[in-house]
Amino acid sequence: MALDQKTIEALEGVTTATLTTVLLKKGLRNVWLRGTKPLKPGQKRVVGLAFTLRFVPAREDLATPESWSSPTSTRAAIEAMPEGCIAVADAMGVTDAGIFGDILCARLKKRGVAALITDGVVRDVAGVLATDLPVWCQGAAAPPSVAGLTFVNWQQPIGCGGVAVFPDDVIVVDDDGAVVIPAALVADVVAASVEQEKLEAWLFNEVQNGASLPGLYPPNAENKARYEAYRAKSKAAE
Template identity: 80%
Template structure:
């Protein structure tokens, strides 16, 4: 697969659980972003290129309300976000200072950002929900970001939820959280994921028919043969 639109449409049909399994088979174990939980139930599975933002620990001369007017600020970063991206915010797992509130999320939604993913927390939760921007985070806190964090830059490598994220890596989010697919292998991984989903759907049907798991999951040669035969049926 090479066309980004077709890749993303295919990934929307693939669970993050399947993606982690495929990446594990390719030697990548640390791809699930810890602490990234859906803010609301039933948020849709989404796919997008990572737009990264990075916070460091608060320093009193820098983490001030006045910093919000700086060119290097979360406000400036939001204005640089392209439509369709997924904003990935490295908040170092800090949970007592909300990185974004309703106004910033509303602006992201207006700019066509697909989702916000962070290992930190948000504030003004009712307002954030009201913007319609899907959010994956680690909870909520009333204090603003400068109470515990200093914003330093965007579109550089970050560590979100203990995972290395580079700008334009592909992010997939669903009910299980957020997963990164390195941008260099996204086409290959997507093709493998689609086939894995197809196989697991067949296995689930076999389970429903009472077939025991040994030799079925994972499939042995006989099961693989039956699976391949099922794919050729009209």
């Protein structure tokens, strides 16, 4: 699966707050990945297909420095990532072992990976920031991943931040964190979200001009008609 440029551009103009509202209206409540905070303030909104990575609790015979050379390793997973994907790592919320450091993040950046998202933490923060790879996580820890986690596979269904994420689900992430859009719902969600953003921009402008909230947000029949008239006028001017 690949995201077309039109879909990417549409979602780049939609906040994760709007997406959670639209998905809620479609019956999906658990779509916001807990613990995914921007490592660097001011990171731009990123859109991409999920490339999933799965960790389990560390087991002494498996979680060793030697495991980094295994065919089933984070290193091998990185080399399998397509350009434009978003790496989504299930670190089980562990915050005392950094899953990726500066060298791995540098390689992610070189491969054209759009962002790294995890409910865990990273290490070598100064170096990670220097790569300019957008990262959302719970912070930093000095110990390596094998101090607390065992990497087991990639491109499998995972639970990240308490949310089910499947390979090729669509991820949108901004200052409010990461949201997953199930692949089968993308077209409907994009259309509804773009329209919701236009409505909310009009509502915000009305509030800025002194309008009170009752009957405006959410809009009653009168304000819906006013908004539709505004949209018709805007389309005619385009």
